[in-house]
Amino acid sequence: MQSQTDSYSSSANDTPAHQQSIFRISPLIRLTLLCLYVSLTVPLPFLAQVTAAPVPPMLLWLGIGLGAIALYGALSERVILDEQAIGVTYPRWVPSFFRKGWSLPWSEVQDLKCRTTGQGGLVYYFVSKSGKGYLLPMRVVGFARMVKQVEAKTGIDTTDIRPLAQPWMYLILLAVTLILLLIDAWTILTAVNQY
Structure with missing residues (x-):
């Protein structure tokens, strides 16, 4: 997998033009975690309705929606490397009290x-x-390339640094999650038919 790299020309305040490298969380990881979240939460409102649980299904739907937004925001992390610093940022719509970025020269x-x-x-x-x-950050696309850039900028030996999890681990988790989604579909259909 290759990192997504964008070049930006310098602003009026910067004298030399410099290049920024932007690394985003792997789409495989994002898809897997979002699917896992859906598989674990979506059946709850249906089951609450069928079992007459004290928590209203609409409240569960609201919580699931807010949780999905929070998870998507957390998975929108970007690592930015340029000539001056390395930093972690999030989109503007992600509140800083929830996920705070950082920058280190x-x-x-x-x-x-x-x-x-x-x-x-x-x-x-x-x-x-x-x-x-x-x-x-260790779950970005192009992790090896990012680490090489870190080594070039800092002089720190990064030979032994490896990603926290390999892609095959997320592929297995995604396969299990898809099976869980099928079970969820059966559970929801059964719950709706019994109601």
Whole structure:
């Protein structure tokens, strides 16, 4: 997979023109997580109606809709690299209190440290000269190319840095999610016919 790269000419305030590389979350990951969300939540209002649950189905639909918007916003993350800095941004419609981006000038990067996750995987943090940590996004398209750019800008050896999850893992999850969606369709049809 190749990263989506956009070149922008410099603004009137910038003297030299520079190139920005923009890396977005993999479409496979976005599709898989959105489908999984739908498969886990959409049957709930139907089941609530059939079982006469104390929570009204309309309230569940509202919650599901808001959750879908929040998930889509979180999956709209973009990593931007240019000559001056690396940064993580979100679309303007995503409130900053929900998902806050960050920017770190290359001159402030002191190190790239790894940490073990609760599931046994490895994540990496940029450590700034002030000691603050910035999580290196690992689910973007063109991750290897992004890491090479990081190495070129910082001089930090990135040879051993690998993505958190391989594409085949998400393909398996997507296949399981599609099976779950079929079960959901059967569950919803059964619930509607019984009502």
